[in-house]
Amino acid sequence: MNTHLLIGSGPRKVVALHAWFGHGGGWGPMADVLDTHGFTYAFMDCRGYGGMKGSGGPYTMEQVAQDALALADGLSWEKFSLIGHSMCSTAAQRVLVQAPGRVERMVAIAPVPASGFPHNDAMLALFRRAAGDTAVRKRIIDITTGLRLCDAWLDQMVASSFANSDEEAIAAYLPSWAEADFHAKIHGNPVAIKVIAGEHNPALGVPVMQETFMRWYPNAVLEEMANAGHYPMHETPIALATSIEAFLRG
Numbered sequence: 001m002n003t004h005l006l007i008g009s010g011p012r013k014v015v016a017l018h019a020w021f022g023h024g025g026g027w028g029p030m031a032d033v034l035d036t037h038g039f040t041y042a043f044m045d046c047r048g049y050g051g052m053k054g055s056g057g058p059y060t061m062e063q064v065a066q067d068a069l070a071l072a073d074g075l076s077w078e079k080f081s082l083i084g085h086s087m088c089s090t091a092a093q094r095v096l097v098q099a100p101g102r103v104e105r106m107v108a109i110a111p112v113p114a115s116g117f118p119h120n121d122a123m124l125a126l127f128r129r130a131a132g133d134t135a136v137r138k139r140i141i142d143i144t145t146g147l148r149l150c151d152a153w154l155d156q157m158v159a160s161s162f163a164n165s166d167e168e169a170i171a172a173y174l175p176s177w178a179e180a181d182f183h184a185k186i187h188g189n190p191v192a193i194k195v196i197a198g199e200h201n202p203a204l205g206v207p208v209m210q211e212t213f214m215r216w217y218p219n220a221v222l223e224e225m226a227n228a229g230h231y232p233m234h235e236t237p238i239a240l241a242t243s244i245e246a247f248l249r250g
Contacts, residue, residue: 107193
């Protein structure tokens with residue numbers, strides 16, 4: 001199994017998959033306010049992140065999906081729900097393709113659609129420089145949270161990202177989540193899914209969600225999270241935990 005942070009001991013099982021600049025232990029204050037009696041969460045490290053640093057690839061969303069299924073198997077979870085943040089919302093959707101019927105519910109936070117990141121050439125060029133450049137990672141985090149948050153937090157996020165990821169993994173995952181288009185494979189999938197978009201997220205806000213997730217998933221609901229950008233687990237942790245668990249309880 002991939003390394004993972006296990007939180008809680010409740011009957012509802014949840015596998016959580018982190019963002020491009022995240023890791024299994026990087027879910028911020030949200031992790032401190034989860035219902036540990038009703039849920040058991042497995043916050044997985046993707047290959048090249050956290051406890052999986054130095055593991056090597058393949059660095060693809062298909063592999064992350066396979067690793068998530070292997071983690072669920074290792075924990076003896078036949079049925080489980082999924083949380084995918086940003087990059088790994090595409091991996092969570094790949095799980096729906098690889099193992100239909102195993103996923104009970106899914107929460108997609110600031111998610112990248114199955115059609116890829118809605119980028120222009122300049123944005124993609126910036127992303128390609130993020131692997132080895134602290135200033136670029138900080139710029140990306142700043143832009144995606146609405147250019148409104150303090151330097152101290154931005155610097156902490158960048159430091160955590162560099163300490164908990166391999167540069168080769170950051171670089172190699174990019175085309176798998178930003179440029180791949182597999183939306184035809186998930187179009188019409190009946191899973192119950194909650195899409196959470198921060199009001200200050202310029203690239204992955206409500207309009208993008210309405211044109212993608214809400215068109216493709218017949219049982220999707222959409223929430224715009226106030227006072228949040230791309231990282232609501234840090235920006236609005238209590239509101240996010242409350243929203244996630246209300247939905248996963250059904």
